[in-house]
Every structure is written in C-alpha cells, then in structure tokens.
Amino acid sequence: MKVEQISIFLENKSGRLAEVATVLAEAGINIRALSLADTTDFGILRLIVNDTEKAKQVLKEKGFTVGKTEVIGVEVADKPGGLAEILNVMKANSINVEYMYAFVQKSAGNAVIIFRFDELEKAIDALQKAGIRIMKGEEIYSI
Amino acid sequence: MIWNEEFETLPREALEALQLKRLKNLVERVYTAVPYYRNKMDQAGVKPTDIRSLADLRKLPFTTKEDLRLNYPFGLFAVPFDKVVRIHASSGTTGKPTVVGYTKNDIDAWAELMARTLSAGGAHAGDVVHNAYGYGLFTGGLGAHYGAERLGAAVIPISGGNSKRQIMLMQDFGSTVLLCTPSYALNLADVMKEMNVDPKSLKLRVGLFGAEPWSENMRQEIEARLNIKAIDIFGLSEVMGPGVASECIEEKHGLHVFEDYFIPEIINPETFEPVPHGELGELVFTTLTKEAFPVIRYRTKDLSRLITEPCSCGRTFHRMQRITGRTDDMLIIRGVNVFPSQIEHVLMSIEGVEPHYQIMVDRQASLDIMEVQVEVSEDIFSDEIKVLEKLGKRIEREIKDLLGVSCKVKLVEPKTIQRSEGKAKRVIDNRKL
Numbered sequence: 001m002k003v004e005q006i007s008i009f010l011e012n013k014s015g016r017l018a019e020v021a022t023v024l025a026e027a028g029i030n031i032r033a034l035s036l037a038d039t040t041d042f043g044i045l046r047l048i049v050n051d052t053e054k055a056k057q058v059l060k061e062k063g064f065t066v067g068k069t070e071v072i073g074v075e076v077a078d079k080p081g082g083l084a085e086i087l088n089v090m091k092a093n094s095i096n097v098e099y100m101y102a103f104v105q106k107s108a109g110n111a112v113i114i115f116r117f118d119e120l121e122k123a124i125d126a127l128q129k130a131g132i133r134i135m136k137g138e139e140i141y142s143i
Numbered sequence: 144m145i146w147n148e149e150f151e152t153l154p155r156e157a158l159e160a161l162q163l164k165r166l167k168n169l170v171e172r173v174y175t176a177v178p179y180y181r182n183k184m185d186q187a188g189v190k191p192t193d194i195r196s197l198a199d200l201r202k203l204p205f206t207t208k209e210d211l212r213l214n215y216p217f218g219l220f221a222v223p224f225d226k227v228v229r230i231h232a233s234s235g236t237t238g239k240p241t242v243v244g245y246t247k248n249d250i251d252a253w254a255e256l257m258a259r260t261l262s263a264g265g266a267h268a269g270d271v272v273h274n275a276y277g278y279g280l281f282t283g284g285l286g287a288h289y290g291a292e293r294l295g296a297a298v299i300p301i302s303g304g305n306s307k308r309q310i311m312l313m314q315d316f317g318s319t320v321l322l323c324t325p326s327y328a329l330n331l332a333d334v335m336k337e338m339n340v341d342p343k344s345l346k347l348r349v350g351l352f353g354a355e356p357w358s359e360n361m362r363q364e365i366e367a368r369l370n371i372k373a374i375d376i377f378g379l380s381e382v383m384g385p386g387v388a389s390e391c392i393e394e395k396h397g398l399h400v401f402e403d404y405f406i407p408e409i410i411n412p413e414t415f416e417p418v419p420h421g422e423l424g425e426l427v428f429t430t431l432t433k434e435a436f437p438v439i440r441y442r443t444k445d446l447s448r449l450i451t452e453p454c455s456c457g458r459t460f461h462r463m464q465r466i467t468g469r470t471d472d473m474l475i476i477r478g479v480n481v482f483p484s485q486i487e488h489v490l491m492s493i494e495g496v497e498p499h500y501q502i503m504v505d506r507q508a509s510l511d512i513m514e515v516q517v518e519v520s521e522d523i524f525s526d527e528i529k530v531l532e533k534l535g536k537r538i539e540r541e542i543k544d545l546l547g548v549s550c551k552v553k554l555v556e557p558k559t560i561q562r563s564e565g566k567a568k569r570v571i572d573n574r575k576l
Contacts, residue, residue, distance in 0.1 A: 007526035009519045011556050037528050041553050042519075046526055063558050065519050069526045116526065117488055 001124050002070040003114065003137045004052040008045045009065040012038065020045060020059065027058040032143050033114055035101035046101070048073075048114065050141045071116045072124060073135040076102075078111045086113070086132055093126040095119050112140065146294070147255070148346045150403050158459060161403055164486030165431035168503065170194050170203070173437055176221040176359035179214055180439065186384050200406065200429065205415065205440045208236060211381065216242040222435050232280040233380040234480040237488045238545060240280070243380050244435035250289065252432055256401050257290020257556035258384035264351040264374035264455070265392040266320045271346070273313055275331075276354065276478070278302040281547075282384025283478065287322050288388060296320065303327065303478075306334040313345055316476050324478040325357040325365060325373070329509030332368040342370045349392070351376045353385055354478040356466050358576040362395075375465050377428060381441055382428045388463055397450040397462030404432050406442070407463060409449055412470040423448045423471050426463065444470045472570060476511045479548040483569040486515055489541045494541035495522030496538070501560045506574040513550040515542065519555045 010016045017036070024031065024047075033048040049055045052068065059066045076082040083102075090097060098116040112135060117123040127134055145151050153161070171191045181342045183204045184190070193202055211219065212235055220227065232240035245253065257484055266272065272291040276283030284302055291298040299316055303323070309331060312318070321328065328350055335342055347369060355378040365373040365448050377398050380383035387405055388398035400407045409424040412419055418424035426447045430437045446469065450462040474481045483502060490496045499518040504511060518537065525531055535552040543549050 005526070007524075009524050009531075009554070009556060011554075011559070016556075039528060039532065042531070042555075044526060044528060044531070063556070065521055065524045065557050067521065067526055127436045 001072065001136070002120070002135055003048060003073045003135070003140050005069050005071045005114070005116075006049065006052055006056055006059070007067045007069060008047070008048050009067075010043045011046055012041055012043060016044065019062070020064070022057060023058055023062050024049065027054060029055045029058070032076060032140055033101065033103050033112070035099070035114075046099075048140060052141075069116065070120060071114050072120070072127075073126060073137075073140045074113050074115060075135050076111045076113055077132045078109055082111065083113065085130075086115075086127070089126050089130040089132065089143065090117070090123065093122060095123045095126060112143070135137075144261050144265075144267060145396070145457060146259040147266035151259065151399075151401075151460065153403070153459055155459055159197055162406060162431060165198065165403075166200060166406065166429070167191070167194050169429070169431055169437055170439070171194050172434075173221055173439060177219055179210070183210075185249075197406070200408070200440070201417070203429075203439050205360075205427065205442050206438050207442050208241060208381070211241045212236065212239065217244065219438075220244050220435055221437055222246055227435050229285075230280075231282045231285075231380055231384065231478050233282070234482060234485065235486045236482045236544065238485070241381060243282075246434040249383075249433055249435055252404065253286055253383055253386060254289040254293040256383070257286055258293040259290075259401060260376050260389040261287075261290055261294050261296070261351065263389045263391045263458075264320075264376065265293075265349045265372060266294060266296060266351070270294070270296040270436050271317055272296045272298045272320045272322060273301060273309070273316075273318035273347075274298055275303055275321065275327060276385070281479070282378070282380040286378070286384035286386060287351075289322075291322075291553045305378060306331055307338060310335055310338060310340055313347065314340065317346045318392055319348050320344050321347055321369070321371065323350070323352065324354050325352040325361050326355060326477065326506065326509055326511060328352055328365045328369060328373070329361070332365070333508050335369075341527060342368065345370075350373065351389070353377055355475040356468070356576060358465075361576055371466060375464070377466070379443060379445075380441075381438060382430055383433065387424070387428070391454065391458060393456040394454055397454075397464055398458040399454070399456075399458045399462050402460045405430055407449060409447065410442075412442075412444075416447075419540045420451070421448055423467065426466075444473065446470060473504070474513075474570060474572065476504065476513050476546075476548050476550075479546060481513070481546055481548060485546060486542060487569075489538065489545055490517060493534075493538065493541070495520065496534075497522075499557070499560050500569070504570065504572045504574055506562060511574065513548065514553055515550050516553045516555045516560060518560055519554045520557060 096118040229245040278284030379389040388400040408427040414423040503514040
C-alpha cells in the first residue's frame with residue numbers, strides 16, 4: 001500500500017540538482033516521480049525511483065543528506081473532480097495533506113497523485129473505505 | 144576640557160605613589176575577602192606584604208575569564224552582598240554570562256570616570272547627550288548614563304534600535320553628543336540619508352564610540368558623514384564598563400587610561416612576560432579602587448600597545464593604542480561579545496544537531512550581520528520544509544536568547560563546511576573596518 005520516497009537536502013546553488021540526476025543516472029536508476037520544494041536558502045527534492053535502497057546508497061556516498069519517507073500513491077481518474085473526490089475524503093476524516101505531487105500516467109489515461117499525509121494509516125483506511133484505489137509500490141516503481 | 148584637573152594631570156611620581164598605595168590596599172582587601180584569590184596567591188607564593196613597589200605587581204597571578212566562569216555568579220565579589228547595589232553581566236564563553244557587581248562607591252567612581260571620558264571627548268555641562276548604548280545588563284547604557292548626568296548634561300536614554308525614531312528625537316531634542324557603537328553611528332548616517340535628513344541641520348557636535356573595534360578609516364567616514372568629531376573610548380565590564388580609557392579631542396591619538404583607577408600592562412600572550420616598551424601585546428588591567436568586583440591582572444585578550452610620551456592635552460596618563468585585534472576568537476557583533484563556543488553550546492543542546500557549523504560575519508548598511516551555517520545531518524533532516532524551517536528558527540531564537548544578538552541560521556549540506564586538520568575554522572569575518 002505504501003510507496004517509499006526518498007528526499008534529498010539541497011542548498012540553493014547552481015548545479016546541485018544536475019549532480020543528483022547524474023549520480024542516479026550513473027547508477028542506472030530511473031526516476032518515476034519527483035517534486036522539488038524550495039525556500040530562499042534550501043530545497044528538498046523528493047523522488048520516487050525504481051530502486052529506493054540503491055538510490056539512497058549512491059547519493060549518501062556522494063555526501064548528500066538523504067531521508068526515506070512512506071507516502072501513498074493514489075490513482076485518480078484524469079477528469080474534472082478527480083482530485084476533489086480524494087481531498088473531500090481527507091477533509092471528512094480530518095487528515096492533513098503535508099504535500100502532494102501528481103503525474104499523469106502515459107497509457108491508462110489516469111493520473112497518479114503522490115500524497116504525504118500527517119496520519120498515514122488513517123488515510124489509507126479512509127481512502128479504501130471511499131473506494132479509491134491506492135496503488136501498490138511496485139506499480140509505481142515500474143511505471 | 145579636563146574634568147578632574149587634580150588627578151588627570153598628576154605628575155607621574157605622585158600618580159605612581161597613589162597607584163602603589165591603592166595597589167597595596169587592593170591586594171590586602173582581596174586576599175582577605177576572596178578565598179579564590181587568596182588560594183591563587185598562596186599557590187604563587189605571594190603575600191600582600193610582598194607588594195612593596197609597582198614592579199611587584201608582576202608577582203601576582205593573572206585573572207582570566209575562566210576564573211570568572213569558575214566563580215559564577217558571585218564568587219569573586221569582595222564585599223558582603225548587602226553592599227552590592229548593581230549587577231551587570233556580559234558574555235561568558237559558554238552558556239553562563241560573566242557577572243560583575245558594584246557598590247555605591249563603585250557606581251560613584253564609574254560616574255566620575257565616564258564624566259572624565261565625556262569631557263575628554265569634548266562634551267560639557269549643558270550638552271544634550273543622546274545615549275544609544277544598550278541599557279540593561281550590558282554596561283554601556285547605564286555606565287555612560289551616570290557619567291553624562293555627573294557631567295551636568297541632559298541625557299536621552301534612548302538605548303539601541305529604531306533608528307528613524309532616534310533621528311527624529313535628535314532633531315526635536317537638539318542632541319549635541321552621540322554615544323553608540325561606531326557601526327551604529329554609520330547606520331544612523333545611512334538612515335538619515337534615507338530620511339533626507341541633512342546631518343548639518345542637526346546640532347550634533349561630537350560622538351564617543353566604543354564597545355567594538357574600529358579603525359581610522361571608519362573614524363573619517365563617521366566624521367564626514369555625520370559632520371561631527373568622533374572619539375574612541377574603551378572599557379570592558381570585567382574591569383568596570385565604559386570609562387576605562389578615552390581619547391582626548393585634542394590629539395585623538397591613543398586612549399588615556401585613567402591610571403589613578405586602573406593599572407594597564409601589556410604582556411606577551413604566550414610567555415606572559417611584559418613586552419618591551421611600546422610593543423604590541425595583550426592588554427592586562429588591575430582595578431585599584433573597585434570594591435565589589437576588583438580584578439587583579441585581568442587578561443583582556445585585547446591587543447594593544449602603550450604610548451608613554453606626554454600628550455598635548457595635559458593629561459599625564461599613559462595612552463593605549465586603539466585595539467587592533469584579539470588573542471582569542473571572540474567576535475564583537477553590534478557591540479555584543481560573541482564566542483564561537485557559545486554558538487556551539489546552543490547547537491549541541493539541540494538534539495540531532497552536529498557541531499559542524501561556521502559563523503559568517505559581514506557588515507551590510509553599516510550593521511553587523513551574523514549568519515550561522517549549520518550542516519543538515521540525517522538526524523535532523525526531514526522531507527517537510529516546515530520541519531527544517533522550524534529548526535532553523537529554533538536555533539536562531541536560542542542563539543538570540545543566549546547572546547542577546549540576532550543571527551540568521553542557514554542550513555547547509557553536509558561536508559560543505561571546511562574541515563581543517565587541527566582547529567576548525569569557525570569564523571569567517573568579512574567585515575572591513
């Protein structure tokens with residue numbers, strides 16, 4: 001049910017993002033989804049990759065601060081109201097979205113949204129009860 | 144003008160006789176009243192009766208900030224506590240401040256010495272003294288305040304900050320004398336420019352600046368931009384506060400040490416031996432009259448040299464050259480003493496924070512800016528921005544709480560702060576004085 005996401009601390013200086021991408025490329029790691037959150041001084045790059053452990057290891061070897069977090073991926077119909085449906089479930093259950101990012105799947109015509117909730121288990125339960133499909137980790141790693 | 148003609152122009156012989164009399168009395172008092180000093184003197188094998196000439200001062204052990212720390216808060220006070228009428232404090236090297244106390248006589252002497260300082264700088268009765276030194280535990284504000292009152296001036300106890308309001312009051316109250324740190328004086332000049340206030344339209348005539356190191360270049364800049372004469376004054380809370388030494392407006396070359404109250408020495412900070420006449424070394428002070436918190440041979444860690452040639456102003460007191468640096472890593476940020484060890488102390492008290500940090504100091508718009516760079520370890524890293532921002536703010540707040548000076552915390556990637564072989568380079572000071 002859960003998806004492993006890695007996050008990387010980046011100072012706001014030129015070339016750092018390119019360096020992360022290069023390290024992952026050299027290790028043959030594929031990026032499935034990503035989001036970059038930034039402040040004036042630093043940024044946090046969040047990635048879902050096809051091999052979380054290996055990505056974490058190679059990045060740490062290169063001196064990056066890397067964290068691992070559990071998030072969930074939800075399949076959403078790529079049509080008006082798709083996102084609202086999910087968020088209303090969260091609202092009804094008083095679950096907060098810490099952050100989210102979306103990507104549109106190539107083939108099935110659905111969108112995938114990655115969510116970080118304050119209460120992960122409760123969120124999974126609420127989504128399932130509402131009949132919303134939560135994607136398995138493997139499905140997302142291999143998109 | 145010389146405030147106290149009798150003492151400030153004493154012939155050297157008479158001055159030295161007075162110093163010796165006071166020194167003997169000091170050593171006797173301290174030996175009797177302060178067990179810590181007594182033990183140190185016993186260990187050094189020196190008794191009060193061994194002090195027969197001023198040269199015998201050298202037999203006495205030094206006092207350091209470490210001694211003050213070990214006796215926190217009142218262990219070195221030499222009078223019963225009910226004789227203490229005032230407590231001040233300045234930065235210690237870790238979490239605890241350095242505490243000093245004053246009796247009624249000490250406060251009285253301090254006012255006399257600050258009146259002498261103001262007078263040497265060209266202030267007089269009837270002046271309007273704009274006192275922008277910080278009021279509070281810091282000795283600057285209240286020390287200068289009492290001296291200005293003693294002088295017969297009208298004091299505006301405005302303390303630091305809120306520059307626009309300061310300038311408005313300078314205009315409205317007709318301030319003639321400015322007291323603040325030299326960098327704050329430049330900041331006021333900047334703000335005047337922003338406000339379209341012409342310094343020539345003000346009544347300001349002279350400024351007495353201290354509490355942080357500055358240079359001849361800064362003096363020229365302050366004098367030109369504020370249209371005043373700028374005077375360097377010196378003091379430190381461990382010795383008394385402002386009023387230990389001051390330039391005279393006649394020469395503006397070296398600060399006369401009020402030698403009837405303090406004996407200055409210059410030592411080699413490594414061998415602890417006196418340096419040859421006129422050479423640079425560490426400034427050491429012995430207080431001759433202080434009752435509550437006397438110090439014997441207090442090592443200031445400030446670098447200076449003594450000028451013994453007579454001065455045209457008529458004062459017979461020797462002069463110390465303006466402070467040219469420090470023997471330790473102490474920083475002075477907006478007049479506040481900051482030790483890197485204090486910053487480290489704050490960082491270490493926060494769980495998960497590693498002591499990999501660097502302090503960057505710069506001067507922007509004439510104000511000191513301190514940035515503390517802290518490496519983000521895995522223990523404190525989070526995938527959520529708000530968690531990291533909260534951490535940064537928490538460190539900023541705790542540093543501000545401990546030091547009383549604000550800073551900006553910047554989180555940086557691990558291993559970006561230089562690791563050196565021996566001692567880490569903790570401070571990068573980009574200020575040009």
